[in-house]
Amino acid sequence: MILHAIAAKLKQRAKTDFKGRHYEATLIVQAVSWYLRYPLSYRDIEKLFPERGLEVDHSTLNRWVLAYAPLIEKRLRTFRKAHCGSVRIDETYIKVRGEWRYLYRAVDKHGNPIDFLLTANRDLDAAKRFFRKMLQDQPLLAPDRIGTDGAGTYPPAIAESRKAGLLPRTPVHYVTKHLQQGIESDHFRVKRSMPRVGGFRSFNTARRTIQGFEAMLWLRKGFELAGAWTVREQNRLLAICFGLPQANKG
CATH class of the missing domain: 3.30.420.10 (Ribonuclease H-like superfamily/Ribonuclease H)
Structure with a gap:
């Protein structure tokens, strides 16, 4: 019953997190995680979406990162473990x-x-x-x-x-x-993965984006969770943080 209540709360929160967005929440989280995990530009990711039959402008991707990178950092922060001293x-x-x-x-x-x-x-x-x-x-x-x-x-x-x-x-x-x-x-x-030419355009943009870069590094390192810590497992934890269904089951 407790797990069911937690799952229900996360799903309800996901509705608020992505309210007003024209794309599915799972797609948004995937795009943001691509940018934060790999050395890709917004235009690189823009070119990947037609392979899935979708078109997303690089400026939209930028807005997604600025909106959701801090949320990813905030929610992954709760999984951190005590350090060795x-x-x-x-x-x-x-x-x-x-x-x-x-x-x-x-x-x-x-x-x-x-x-x-x-x-x-x-x-x-x-x-x-x-x-x-x-x-x-x-x-x-x-x-x-x-x-x-x-x-x-x-x-x-x-x-x-x-x-x-x-x-x-x-x-x-x-x-x-x-x-x-x-x-x-x-x-x-x-x-x-940070901009190599010219750097960030504003302090606020840098602060919010770096929150995501740091959080993704936490995710890659793992939180001493049991089992093999693959990209698939990382994505599963991201989905849990946003109350989303697991993508690419199989």
Whole structure:
């Protein structure tokens, strides 16, 4: 009875999620996941739809991604597992309207994703906001060891998080380039599908789209769920998140 009630709630939510759309919800989710999972442009995906007897303009695909990438991130966030306690934090550069912006990211020592934040600046305020976002909604994920690069903003940001009660105890903070190589490699995995020429057109577009890129990376890595974690299984979880029937059964 409980599972039936959950399924019914998800299906009802799907009606609201896709209200007013002229295409089936399963098709929209598939198109958005293509863009977020593979290094394809909107025009690349536009060319794929005639193979299914459909025509979708690239501008429509853009609107779908901006609308549903944040929803995918929000719903997949609930499947994240507690990390091992040892966290690596780093920033990478993102071009927005021809200017460099900064994507703060955190993974644990095994590469499991923790959180991210796009900021306009790389300073103490940005570091403090990232720690607050990473810790305030998930107090049980508070790390006891934090690895960073040599940026001077991290020690005061950690101290401020401790003072604000976001950290139950002061973590060990270590600065080592060798241990940061893992998260630097992880940056490439999330950036490989981003626009290569000119970057994003606006900060809001970048923020919403990056939510989807990060969420799709979480999905590819898996959430320690049992069984083989194939693309088919990933798509099944996406369908569950939106209360949709499983596509391509067989």
